Amino acid sequence: MPTLDLSATSVDLTRTICDIPSVSDDETRLADLIHEAVSVLPHLEVYRDGDTIVARTNGRRAQRVVIAGHIDTVPINGNVPTRDVQVDGESYIWGRGTVDMKAGVAVQLKLAAELTDPRVDITWMWYDHEEVDADLNGLTRLAATRPELFSADFAILGEPSNGQVEGGCNGNMRVIVRTRGVRAHSARAWIGENAIHSAAPILARLSEYRPREIEVEGLVYREGLNAVRINGGVAGNVIPDLCEVEVNYRFAPSRDAAEADRHVRDVFTGFDVDIVDLAVGARPGLDAALAQEFVAAVGAEPRPKYGWTDVARFSALGVPAVNYGPGDPHLAHHDEERVPIAQIEAVEQGLRAWLSGH
Amino acid sequence: MPTLDLSATSVDLTRTICDIPSVSDDETRLADLIHEAVSVLPHLEVYRDGDTIVARTNGRRAQRVVIAGHIDTVPINGNVPTRDVQVDGESYIWGRGTVDMKAGVAVQLKLAAELTDPRVDITWMWYDHEEVDADLNGLTRLAATRPELFSADFAILGEPSNGQVEGGCNGNMRVIVRTRGVRAHSARAWIGENAIHSAAPILARLSEYRPREIEVEGLVYREGLNAVRINGGVAGNVIPDLCEVEVNYRFAPSRDAAEADRHVRDVFTGFDVDIVDLAVGARPGLDAALAQEFVAAVGAEPRPKYGWTDVARFSALGVPAVNYGPGDPHLAHHDEERVPIAQIEAVEQGLRAWLSGH
Numbered sequence: 001m002p003t004l005d006l007s008a009t010s011v012d013l014t015r016t017i018c019d020i021p022s023v024s025d026d027e028t029r030l031a032d033l034i035h036e037a038v039s040v041l042p043h044l045e046v047y048r049d050g051d052t053i054v055a056r057t058n059g060r061r062a063q064r065v066v067i068a069g070h071i072d073t074v075p076i077n078g079n080v081p082t083r084d085v086q087v088d089g090e091s092y093i094w095g096r097g098t099v100d101m102k103a104g105v106a107v108q109l110k111l112a113a114e115l116t117d118p119r120v121d122i123t124w125m126w127y128d129h130e131e132v133d134a135d136l137n138g139l140t141r142l143a144a145t146r147p148e149l150f151s152a153d154f155a156i157l158g159e160p161s162n163g164q165v166e167g168g169c170n171g172n173m174r175v176i177v178r179t180r181g182v183r184a185h186s187a188r189a190w191i192g193e194n195a196i197h198s199a200a201p202i203l204a205r206l207s208e209y210r211p212r213e214i215e216v217e218g219l220v221y222r223e224g225l226n227a228v229r230i231n232g233g234v235a236g237n238v239i240p241d242l243c244e245v246e247v248n249y250r251f252a253p254s255r256d257a258a259e260a261d262r263h264v265r266d267v268f269t270g271f272d273v274d275i276v277d278l279a280v281g282a283r284p285g286l287d288a289a290l291a292q293e294f295v296a297a298v299g300a301e302p303r304p305k306y307g308w309t310d311v312a313r314f315s316a317l318g319v320p321a322v323n324y325g326p327g328d329p330h331l332a333h334h335d336e337e338r339v340p341i342a343q344i345e346a347v348e349q350g351l352r353a354w355l356s357g358h
Numbered sequence: 359m360p361t362l363d364l365s366a367t368s369v370d371l372t373r374t375i376c377d378i379p380s381v382s383d384d385e386t387r388l389a390d391l392i393h394e395a396v397s398v399l400p401h402l403e404v405y406r407d408g409d410t411i412v413a414r415t416n417g418r419r420a421q422r423v424v425i426a427g428h429i430d431t432v433p434i435n436g437n438v439p440t441r442d443v444q445v446d447g448e449s450y451i452w453g454r455g456t457v458d459m460k461a462g463v464a465v466q467l468k469l470a471a472e473l474t475d476p477r478v479d480i481t482w483m484w485y486d487h488e489e490v491d492a493d494l495n496g497l498t499r500l501a502a503t504r505p506e507l508f509s510a511d512f513a514i515l516g517e518p519s520n521g522q523v524e525g526g527c528n529g530n531m532r533v534i535v536r537t538r539g540v541r542a543h544s545a546r547a548w549i550g551e552n553a554i555h556s557a558a559p560i561l562a563r564l565s566e567y568r569p570r571e572i573e574v575e576g577l578v579y580r581e582g583l584n585a586v587r588i589n590g591g592v593a594g595n596v597i598p599d600l601c602e603v604e605v606n607y608r609f610a611p612s613r614d615a616a617e618a619d620r621h622v623r624d625v626f627t628g629f630d631v632d633i634v635d636l637a638v639g640a641r642p643g644l645d646a647a648l649a650q651e652f653v654a655a656v657g658a659e660p661r662p663k664y665g666w667t668d669v670a671r672f673s674a675l676g677v678p679a680v681n682y683g684p685g686d687p688h689l690a691h692h693d694e695e696r697v698p699i700a701q702i703e704a705v706e707q708g709l710r711a712w713l714s715g716h
Binding site: 190194198207211227238243306330 | 528532544545546549552555557558561562580585587588593594595596597598606635665688690691
């Protein structure tokens with residue numbers, strides 16, 4: 001069994017761990033390697049729960065930071081093993097997981113080994129099952145079994161953010177908007193009531209909807225309200241009695257669950273609305289002193305994070321949290337997923353600069 | 359093996375043949391019984407093609423009428439064997455096939471045996487696979503192998519028409535109206551283009567559409583334009599790149615295929631429209647002398663037929679054709695399918711009055 005060499009460059013470490021497939025539910029091999037590699041480091045106290053590995057420095061500092069990254073990926077689609085590619089003169093590592101988010105994990109692993117005496121205590125977390133149902137997420141399990149591990153003054157998630165600091169995240173809600181009608185033979189449509197026709201105002205309101213931009217603690221969050229699925233119909237000669245539109249609402253972290261719910265029900269007044277999923281966002285938390293020092297040290301311009309990430313989990317616990325990792329989030333899950341080598345190096349340097357400065 | 363007793367009443371014959379299941383593709387047992395029963399009748403010349411039976415009188419009359427009925431049914435749903443039921447003081451035979459259209463076939467079988475010397479020559483046709491794809495229809499096959507059997511001056515389909523004469527039938531067209539967009543993560547919807555939102559005007563036009571009523575040869579045909587299915591979406595967090603609306607257009611028999619096509623494309627101007635199915639209707643043909651005599655003899659008030667039936671097949675061959683059978687078409691395919699006994703008797707008397715009068 002190969003071992004992970006944490007003294008390799010973060011770029012080489014990225015290649016190595018991307019070439020060890022770890023699609024959600026198949027993380028054990030990579031988790032074993034990480035566990036083995038960090039267990040030999042005397043400055044870290046290591047805890048394992050399933051395929052989630054936690055490694056903590058000794059607790060002599062006044063403040064503690066959680067730095068976390070998930071080790072699973074979405075399914076591979078002919079894009080493992082990785083390849084080195086050049087695009088428009090820039091060098092990339094191409095392949096599944098390079099962006100989301102093994103380059104970030106590689107940087108974290110390297111620094112976990114290297115920084116034996118950081119300026120703040122660090123709780124490193126490498127976890128499983130982030131790309132699937134939240135119920136399965138390694139952090140959900142850990143929060144239930146070892147909640148004290150989440151205690152910290154600040155948290156950094158290594159999610160891809162183009163090497164910039166992306167603060168907080170939008171909330172995420174999915175609802176089903178439903179119309180009902182009465183079935184009839186389509187040769188005698190006037191006997192029935194067409195549920196698909198009744199859905200016309202739902203699509204009209206979505207199409208006319210202008211999403212808001214909302215400033216939260218200095219960052220502007222762009223919201224979104226989108227149909228992601230529509231379904232209706234029985235047969236080619238039957239007037240349909242049901243039409244369902246699944247709508248995804250992405251809402252600013254300044255709104256709580258009740259406000260998000262109210263807003264969606266306002267938009268769809270007159271229609272039956274069922275919530276199927278709801279996760280509030282995370283405030284950027286950039287007003288925390290530690291966050292400001294971090295942003296200054298890494299030399300980044302904070303931006304809002306639009307997608308929902310596990311920062312919300314920390315935010316809900318009162319721990320300010322940001323996303324900071326190499327890779328363009330637009331390429332996450334993409335078959336052409338690839339991370340610029342320069343961004344891996346920049347994030348490594350940024351984190352090192354902040355964590356090692358006393 | 360039981361034999362069919364064609365001297366029984368048409369009501370008893372209805373019970374008997376409904377209790378012999380003959381869902382499309384499983385008509386052989388019933389076809390065998392019909393074949394056996396009519397083959398012994400000396401006044402009929404019998405021809406069989408698969409499960410379609412044709413029985414013709416001798417050809418001494420100046421005019422010939424086709425009288426046809428399909429022997430298959432839609433699937434049984436706990437409604438065979440038949441039962442005698444009373445609803446609001448009226449006596450019915452309840453069960454699959456009673457309306458669509460074994461009561462009509464029972465009347466035809468009885469009269470085929472009884473009328474040894476009718477006033478016009480008769481070509482009786484009992485055929486398979488009407489309830490499924492037109493390709494499989496017994497008449498499609500017969501028209502290919504024995505087209506001369508369709509030669510006639512008038513045709514009567516025993517399709518349920520509440521014991522009234524329903525002239526011709528509407529045409530039937532199905533199209534897919536399609537919108538395309540660009541996929542994106544729904545957290546960054548502005549990168550993509552939502553194909554479901556783009557379908558808003560399709561539903562709006564359908565919802566606002568007022569179907570026309572068109573008089574053809576004295577009968578008023580009611581048209582209809584209806585979404586029968588809608589489908590779009592990739593996943594709960596992806597902006598959809600495709601939405602398809604399946605639209606069913608029922609159009610008056612005065613319109614040909616080109617006109618129907620033009621009308622649908624006009625309604626959906628600006629959208630991609632694909633025809634998936636198109637069958638023109640049938641003019642009522644009630645101006646034919648034979649048709650007028652028939653209507654007068656059976657004492658019925660002609661009405662338009664809205665659903666597409668095999669009358670269109672005869673109409674396309676230049677043979678005026680009407681629907682005349684017991685049973686309410688609204689109860690066809692219904693789990694509560696049931697035929698009023700009085701209508702079976704009335705249709706039997708109507709047909710006998712006309713066919714036996716010299």
